[in-house]
Amino acid sequence: MSRLLRLLPLLLLLAGPLRAQEGFETAAAGLSGGFAAQVEAVDRLGALGDPRALPILRALSEGRLQKTPEGVLVIGGQDALTGAPAATASLETVRINNRVRGALRGAFGRLELASFSVAERISAAGGLFRARSPDNIAMLEDALGRESDAAARTAMEQALAASRLAAPEAAVKRQGILLLGGTGSPEARSLLLEARAANPDLAAEIDAAVSAIDGRLQLRRAAETAFQGLSLGSVLLLAALGLAVTFGVMGIINMAHGEMVMLGAYTTVVVQGLLRGTPLAPWALPLSVPAAFLVAAAVGVALERTLIRHLYGRPLETLLMTFGVGMILQQAVRLIFGAQNQEVTSPAWMQGIVTLPGGVEVTQNRLWIILFALLVLAVTVAAIRFTRFGLEMRAVVQNRRIASTMGIRTGRVDAMTFAFGSGIAGMAGVALSQIDNVSPNLGTGYIIDSFMVVVFGGVGSLAGTMIGAFTLGLVNKMLEPWAGAVLAKIAVLVGIMLFIQRRPKGLFALKGRAAEQ
Amino acid sequence: MSATTTLAPPPRLQSALVLRGLLLAGLAILALLPLLNRLPVDSVLHVSDFIVAVTGKWICYGVLALAIDLAWGYAGILSLGHGAFFALGGYAMGMHLMRLIGPRGVYGNPVLPDFMVFLGYAELPWTWWGFSSFPFALLMALLVPGLLAGVVGYLAFRSRITGVYLSIITQAMTYALMLAFFRNDMGFGGNNGFTDFKELLGMPLNSGGTRAMLFYAALAVLGLSLLLCRHITQSKLGRVLVAVRDAESRLRFLGYNTTHVKLSVFVLSAMLAGLAGALYVPLVGIINPGEFSPGNSIEAVIWVAVGGRGTLVGALLGAFSVNALKTWLTSFAPDLWLFVLGGLFVAVTLFLPRGLVGLMSRGPGR
Numbered sequence: 053m054s055r056l057l058r059l060l061p062l063l064l065l066l067a068g069p070l071r072a073q074e075g076f077e078t079a080a081a082g083l084s085g086g087f088a089a090q091v092e093a094v095d096r097l098g099a100l101g102d103p104r105a106l107p108i109l110r111a112l113s114e115g116r117l118q119k120t121p122e123g124v125l126v127i128g129g130q131d132a133l134t135g136a137p138a139a140t141a142s143l144e145t146v147r148i149n150n151r152v153r154g155a156l157r158g159a160f161g162r163l164e165l166a167s168f169s170v171a172e173r174i175s176a177a178g179g180l181f182r183a184r185s186p187d188n189i190a191m192l193e194d195a196l197g198r199e200s201d202a203a204a205r206t207a208m209e210q211a212l213a214a215s216r217l218a219a220p221e222a223a224v225k226r227q228g229i230l231l232l233g234g235t236g237s238p239e240a241r242s243l244l245l246e247a248r249a250a251n252p253d254l255a256a257e258i259d260a261a262v263s264a265i266d267g268r269l270q271l272r273r274a275a276e277t278a279f280q281g282l283s284l285g286s287v288l289l290l291a292a293l294g295l296a297v298t299f300g301v302m303g304i305i306n307m308a309h310g311e312m313v314m315l316g317a318y319t320t321v322v323v324q325g326l327l328r329g330t331p332l333a334p335w336a337l338p339l340s341v342p343a344a345f346l347v348a349a350a351v352g353v354a355l356e357r358t359l360i361r362h363l364y365g366r367p368l369e370t371l372l373m374t375f376g377v378g379m380i381l382q383q384a385v386r387l388i389f390g391a392q393n394q395e396v397t398s399p400a401w402m403q404g405i406v407t408l409p410g411g412v413e414v415t416q417n418r419l420w421i422i423l424f425a426l427l428v429l430a431v432t433v434a435a436i437r438f439t440r441f442g443l444e445m446r447a448v449v450q451n452r453r454i455a456s457t458m459g460i461r462t463g464r465v466d467a468m469t470f471a472f473g474s475g476i477a478g479m480a481g482v483a484l485s486q487i488d489n490v491s492p493n494l495g496t497g498y499i500i501d502s503f504m505v506v507v508f509g510g511v512g513s514l515a516g517t518m519i520g521a522f523t524l525g526l527v528n529k530m531l532e533p534w535a536g537a538v539l540a541k542i543a544v545l546v547g548i549m550l551f552i553q554r555r556p557k558g559l560f561a562l563k564g565r566a567a568e569q
Numbered sequence: 570m571s572a573t574t575t576l577a578p579p580p581r582l583q584s585a586l587v588l589r590g591l592l593l594a595g596l597a598i599l600a601l602l603p604l605l606n607r608l609p610v611d612s613v614l615h616v617s618d619f620i621v622a623v624t625g626k627w628i629c630y631g632v633l634a635l636a637i638d639l640a641w642g643y644a645g646i647l648s649l650g651h652g653a654f655f656a657l658g659g660y661a662m663g664m665h666l667m668r669l670i671g672p673r674g675v676y677g678n679p680v681l682p683d684f685m686v687f688l689g690y691a692e693l694p695w696t697w698w699g700f701s702s703f704p705f706a707l708l709m710a711l712l713v714p715g716l717l718a719g720v721v722g723y724l725a726f727r728s729r730i731t732g733v734y735l736s737i738i739t740q741a742m743t744y745a746l747m748l749a750f751f752r753n754d755m756g757f758g759g760n761n762g763f764t765d766f767k768e769l770l771g772m773p774l775n776s777g778g779t780r781a782m783l784f785y786a787a788l789a790v791l792g793l794s795l796l797l798c799r800h801i802t803q804s805k806l807g808r809v810l811v812a813v814r815d816a817e818s819r820l821r822f823l824g825y826n827t828t829h830v831k832l833s834v835f836v837l838s839a840m841l842a843g844l845a846g847a848l849y850v851p852l853v854g855i856i857n858p859g860e861f862s863p864g865n866s867i868e869a870v871i872w873v874a875v876g877g878r879g880t881l882v883g884a885l886l887g888a889f890s891v892n893a894l895k896t897w898l899t900s901f902a903p904d905l906w907l908f909v910l911g912g913l914f915v916a917v918t919l920f921l922p923r924g925l926v927g928l929m930s931r932g933p934g935r
Contacts, residue, residue, distance in 0.1 A: 305733045362919055367733045368647045369918040372874060375867055376914020383907035500744050500863070503737045538752055542745040549721070549738060553728050 076102050080133060083112060083146060084123040090148060091155045098159030101166040108132050109163070113156045118143040161188060165195040170204050177207035181239070184211075186219035210235055217247050226257060233261025236268035275412045277529050283418040285525025286425035287487070289518055290480035291498040292505035293425075293432055296517040297473035300506055301436075301449055304360060304470065305371045308378035309502065310495025312474045315351060316344035316481020317490045318385060321394045337399050340482045348478025349471040351381075356470035361463070378495070386492040394490040402486065421483045428479055433514055435472070445469050508548050510558030520558070524548075584929060588882045595889070599624060599788055603781035618777075621784060625852045627892050628787040632845035634872045634888035635794050635881060640838040641870065642878030643802055644831055645814030647732070650721070650739030651842045652866030653746050654714035656856070658843030660750075661713060663763040663856040664697060665706030666774075670767050683765075684758045694756045703770060710847035711840045717742075718839030719832065726828045726835075731817070740863050747861035762857025769851050780852075787848045791885075794841055798881050801837075810834055811879075868910065874917045877924025886925055 079100060082093025094112075097105040111117040111127045118126045121142055125132035129140055148156075161183070164176030173195075180188050192212040199205050209231060216228030229247075232240040241262055248258045291313060298304050306312075320340040327336045355377060363370045402417045436442040447455040448465045456462050481494070488494060501524075509520025524544060531540035552558075602624055605616040633655050640646040667682040676686040680693055699705045721742055725735050753759035772779040801807055812820045813827050821827050850856045859865075869888075876887020891913065898906045921928060 359915060359919065368736070369922070371647070371733055371736055372867070372871065373915050373918040376871075376911040376918075379907050379911035379914065383904070383911065387904060496863075500737075500741050504741060507734065507737065538748045542749060545741050545745045548741075549724055552730065552738075553724055 076100055076104065077133060080105070080108060080125065081123065083108070083117070084119045084125060087149050087152055090146075090152045094152060094155040094159050098155075098162045101162065103163065103167055105159070106163045106167070109156055109159055112146060112148060113153065113160075115145060117146045119146050120144075158187065158191075162191050162195075165191065165208070166198075170201045173199070173201070173204045174207045177204065177211040181207070181211040181214045184214040184218045184243070186215055186224070188212075188215045189219065189224070206235075210237065210240060213240070214243055217243065222254065225251065225254060229254065229257045229261050233264040236265060236272060238265075238269065241265045241269070272412055275408075276414075277533070278526065279412065279414050279418070281526030281529035282422055282522065283525070284529055285522035286422040287484065288501055288505050288525055289425045289521035290421070290428060290483050291477070292502040292509075292517050292521055293428060293514075294473040294475070294477035294480065295502045295506050296509075296512075296514055297432070297436075297476065298470055299503070300512045300514075300517065301445065302466065302469055302473075303367070303511075304356075304364075305367050305374065306360075306470075306473075307371055307375040307499065308355065308381060309374075309474075309477055310497075310499035311378040311381040312348045312352065312477035312495070313481040313484060313498060314385065314492065314495040315348050315381070316478030317396075317485040317488075317494055318389065318394070318481070319344040319347045319478065320396055320482045320485045321389075321490055324397060334399055337402070337482065337486075341479055344478035344482045345475040346478075348481070349475035352471045352474025353467050355474075356467050360470070361466070382492045382495075389492070391492060396485045396490055398486055417486050421487065424483050428476060429514070429518055432476060436514070441465075441468060441472075504545065504548050506558075508551065508558055513558070516558055588880075588926065588929065592882050592885070595885075596788070596792065599628065600785075603784050606777070606781070621780065622852070623896055625780070625784045625787055626849065627889050628784070628791050629845045629849035629852065630869070630872065630888045630892055631791050631885045632787075632794050632848065633842050633869055634876070634884040635791075635798050636838040636841035636845065637869055638873045638878055638881060638884035639798050639801070639841070640835055642873060642880070642884065643807065643810040643814065644834045645817075646831060646835055646838075647736045647870065648739045648835070648838070649736045649863060649866045649870065650718075650743045651839070651869055652863070653739075653743040653861050654718060654839040654842035655846040655849070655865075655869075656746075656750075656858075656860035657714045657717065658710040658846030659850040659856040659860060660757060660763075660846075661700070661706050661710035661843070662847040662850045663766075664700040664757075665703060666766040666769060666851060667758075667763050668697070668701040669769065670765065673767055674765075682758075682763075684761065685756070688753060690756075696756055707847060710843045714843035714846075715836050715840040718836045722832045722835040726831045740866070743861055743863050743866055747858055747863070750858035750861055758857070760858055762855065762859075763850075764855040764857075766851065766854055774851060774854065783848070783852050787852065790844060790848055794844075795881060795885070801834075802881065806830070806834075871910070871914055871917065873924075875913060875921075875924055877926030879923075880926045883924050883926035890925065 076097070079093050079096035082089045082096070085093070094109065097109065108117065108125065108127070111132070116127060117132065120126065120139055121144075124138065125146070126138045126143060129138060130136065131138045161176055161180050164172050164179075167173050167176070177192075180192060189212065192208055192215060196205065196208050196212065199208055213228045213231030213235070216224045217232065219225055219228070225247075229244065232244055244258050244262050244265070248255055248262075251258070291310075294312065295306070295309050298306050298309065320337065320343075323340040323343050324333075324336040327333045327339070332339065355374075359373060359377065360370060363373060398417060402420050404416050405413050406416055406419060407413050436445065444455070444460045444465050445468070447458070447460055448462050448469075452462055455465075484494065484498075488497075505520045505524055506517055508524065509516030509518070527547070528540050528544050531543055535543060602616050602621050605614050606618065606621045608615045633651060636654075637648070637651050640648050640651075670682065672679040674683040674686075676683050678686045681690055685693075700709070721739065725738055730738060749755055750757055750762075751760050757763075766774050768774055769779070769783075772782065774780075802810070809820070809825060809830055812825075813830055817827050846856075846860075872887040872891045873884045874887065875891050876885065877883025891910075894909070895906060898909060917924065
């Protein structure tokens, strides 16, 4: 059989387009003959590479192929070649033996490699990779010559390399090793390690190939960790940005900040519920962003004007009071919506997985959240730097009394600033609703992390908040593989405490505010 | 940035006497409870088992409140980690109680507690060595929280982390401990914690007599803690503590080492909280990582705020009244409790900065 396979390209050349049709039918006719004729017919059908042969051969291998006494092939009451209705009387199942089965396996691989569907070609290549028989080399070389899809090519190259590795000639083996060493797949690595024991004379080449693969795998793992770190960092950034405004800029310690995030997430749920069934439904998530900002900002204004205002200059009392407010907000949401998790649907453009160059797979929604976090950061910076409101805010922070004498209504600026910080928290809630459970205690998990980010980055510095968030995210994810998620988190907390020893004011200390009181 | 609430003038002599009388009367009533429990059920003065159990819990909370008051009310250190110190003390005692179960566990292993057999431990981890001895467990209930407070406090006070920053750091510590204790592989029972205790000091825990003994032990500890705190706050150290709270920088310039003062009071306070936890666990018969939740710590702080910080009577008054309110309210309107508790946080900070005691002593208001 193997000799016949090597002749395959030649056969294909000979079988011109005109003769292909005729050849297919005469070859298929052989299936109704004896075992030897069947083997020949299967081999010929495989060599022809006509996708029409695939269902017939599958039926044969599964015992569904029948024949009439005249030798007409029938599948499920239809003529196997023409698809026309066939006689149902005196049908006989076509029997096969192990030799025919062996021939069928080879033909399947070849026919599937020629299939119209990319997925089927890839899976066929995967099957040949696992089979790793030198018999398949010629077939794969031929299929590669015709393949245009990149993913299918990669799979076929791997299968070809694996097949070459199994060849008896050392030169062919070397080719295979080189090819495998050029990939970055763990399967290729284990295949090489297996071959190392059987081929002591090629050990040096194999070792080089394995270390090349290891390097590539390590790089990919590092890239994946980096992405996870960036993703966690963006979540931390979103949660902490609002706090960087209320705590960092205004010095108000708002323990209900997590509940503002939670309110934003619930606003998303409500907006999605309202728009369900309307033409706007696919836009529910983008529309939730301004809605969540407004809801959280409104709650923030109410909180600042009625309660927090009276406690300016008494941070410990503010801390306790806002904690109580958070408790009330949580319980109110729990009573209205119930304690169970709310369902939030992701729009289609946020679902699925993107493969970055180098084989790094990332989920769409994480990618969007990173972009969203950076966007929110940019908007926040722009609002503080370039707007009238930002100017007044900075003036009040720098010197409240002078600002007041210049005609700035400081009370109004306080309320606006607090509303702004709360609104950012609400927008964070929209993003978090996509990756976390929307439940009344959504915010409690983020409040401590957010404070850590702000304290680490430096109170009052947005750049510090950004760098702090991404640093903590990356460090956390880098520690996770060998310490576990919980221990990594604890290690980060301890790390921050030790860091504050060296730089009590965080990474980016503001000058001129260092003096107490 | 530090909390410079002006020191209220001492309550007038008369109201101080009233408060002291109230305190003594309260302690006397508490002391009577287990005796009244022994009266026949149909007697007018009979006190149910439930009341005794619940007040026993409150007594432990009272010790915790004293500890928080010492650190916050006097020295101005608002720790949100006292729930963690309390839980650590509780775990130390829980480990002792687990070791005492011996072969009476479900799996009948004479050495390993049930959860370790279940998780396939071959031998007792080193963290459990020595906990079969009661004095050792009690010592650990004091030392472990003390040591943790010492390390955290040293790092924090040395770099002059004060006010809300310290609160956040201690809360993060509590949170980290909670995450750690929820893990099964820590060897502390994972999220189930410890329960099904059998005996303590040779006395079966389910007997009424043992419960009464534990109740009196807790009450004695409460009394002794009160005396200790009173001794401290009325000594020169107490004056220095108040000075640290109100004007730390000035005190430092006067030549006091405020770091040492704060550190020692913080450690002492943590040990007291650990002791409260150690008393609490045999009384309630269970300890699990939920005790570490940051909410518990902050709730304990609000007891002190409600009662009136800076007065020892206030801390006790707050612990008992808030918990009485909680027990009463959660029995018929559990949904309402969190609103009320949240409302307490808001009302006390806005309207009652000196707590219930301040209301009673009618000192010149803010």
